[in-house]
Amino acid sequence: MFYFNLGIRHITDLEGYDHMLFLLALTLPLSFVHWKATLKWITAFTIGHSLSLALAAMDVVHPPSSWVELGIAITIAATGLFHLFNGFKVAYGAMWMAGIFGLIHGLGFGSYYQFIAQSDSFWWAWIPFNLGIEAGQILVVLVLLFVYWSVEKIWRNPKGLKWMLLGVILTLSAQMILDRLPV
Amino acid sequence: MKFLLIGLLYTLGLQQSDPATYTKVRHEFYVSVTDFNVDVEKGAVTGVIKTFPDDWERAMNALLEEKVMRYVQLEEQERGALHGKYLESHVRLSLNGTPLRIEYYGTNSGPDEIYLLFTADYGEATIEELKGIWEVELTLLADIYPSQENIVIFHHDGEKQTNSCRDGNDYQLQFEF
Numbered sequence: 001m002f003y004f005n006l007g008i009r010h011i012t013d014l015e016g017y018d019h020m021l022f023l024l025a026l027t028l029p030l031s032f033v034h035w036k037a038t039l040k041w042i043t044a045f046t047i048g049h050s051l052s053l054a055l056a057a058m059d060v061v062h063p064p065s066s067w068v069e070l071g072i073a074i075t076i077a078a079t080g081l082f083h084l085f086n087g088f089k090v091a092y093g094a095m096w097m098a099g100i101f102g103l104i105h106g107l108g109f110g111s112y113y114q115f116i117a118q119s120d121s122f123w124w125a126w127i128p129f130n131l132g133i134e135a136g137q138i139l140v141v142l143v144l145l146f147v148y149w150s151v152e153k154i155w156r157n158p159k160g161l162k163w164m165l166l167g168v169i170l171t172l173s174a175q176m177i178l179d180r181l182p183v
Numbered sequence: 184m185k186f187l188l189i190g191l192l193y194t195l196g197l198q199q200s201d202p203a204t205y206t207k208v209r210h211e212f213y214v215s216v217t218d219f220n221v222d223v224e225k226g227a228v229t230g231v232i233k234t235f236p237d238d239w240e241r242a243m244n245a246l247l248e249e250k251v252m253r254y255v256q257l258e259e260q261e262r263g264a265l266h267g268k269y270l271e272s273h274v275r276l277s278l279n280g281t282p283l284r285i286e287y288y289g290t291n292s293g294p295d296e297i298y299l300l301f302t303a304d305y306g307e308a309t310i311e312e313l314k315g316i317w318e319v320e321l322t323l324l325a326d327i328y329p330s331q332e333n334i335v336i337f338h339h340d341g342e343k344q345t346n347s348c349r350d351g352n353d354y355q356l357q358f359e360f
Contacts, residue, residue, distance in 0.1 A: 002345040002346050002347070003345070006347075015330060112212045112214065115214065115216070115233075115235075115295075115296070116214060116216055116334055
């Protein structure tokens with residue numbers, strides 16, 4: 001249960017809000033009626049994240065962390081731009097995009113997982129940790145979808161909110177990219 | 184489109200008012216892992232703390248009374264004394280309310296980590312007498328990093344429990360065996 005909770009905290013940690021911002025970008029076109037697509041997209045992200053996390057923690061791959069951090073920032077901007085160019089439609093390609101981008105996000109956590117899982121059994125911790133990540137993402141996305149739904153009921157202009165959020169996402173991710181450019 | 188601009192301008196405005204918010208985008212983790220092992224043959228709980236060398240060095244520098252002296256300049260023996268002093272005030276262990284004295288006994292270094300070894304003697308006791316509530320307080324590095332999380336893996340008679348000391352639980356844990 002400890003590693004499951006750790007997975008949830010990893011996603012919902014406000015100090016490292018990269019994941020939250022990515023989830024915000026990913027779910028921009030979604031609403032409660034798209035629950036199947038929602039589940040597919042975030043599960044694809046978790047699968048990608050879990051795979052690369054294991055590979056990085058086992059030292060199969062070890063890209064420089066500065067490039068991984070830059071990659072994570074780029075995935076956030078790219079996800080926002082993907083939805084912008086698709087006119088906020090629920091595009092099939094988003095599932096693949098989420099899976100591939102999950103691979104990059106997982107690399108960012110490999111060294112941390114390697115450090116904490118050395119004393120415990122690697123796989124014994126890996127499975128609940130990744131299930132926790134999936135559960136954490138579902139929680140965050142449910143909150144986001146509820147916010148979108150509420151705004152739609154009150155403001156009756158859900159697109160307005162999503163355009164504004166896109167502005168926030170693109171500005172923050174651009175700032176992240178500039179901050180993380182290896183010098 | 185006007186809403187996109189509103190979002191852009193809002194975020195830029197926020198950034199101007201609090202630029203520090205946006206420099207914290209990199210996710211830094213402050214974590215240690217401690218194994219406690221109830222060793223009946225030795226009559227003691229043996230402990231191994233694994234932490235990052237740079238985090239540890241910063242804590243040791245903060246502890247040095249003579250501020251011009253740096254941790255890296257110390258002799259092996261002086262470092263050991265400093266480690267012991269720090270551990271004795273940042274690791275607490277008790278069984279059913281009775282505190283056990285923590286004694287530091289050495290350091291090992293790995294490629295990217297440092298291991299601090301300690302024991303807590305409880306004298307002669309059977310494994311049955313060592314059952315009950317073990318309380319752990321591990322504030323290691325929490326005085327340096329407010330988001331420090333100290334993972335604890337407690338081994339007792341073939342059983343193992345894992346949890347973490349962190350700000351949310353005042354760095355205190357209970358394990359029941």
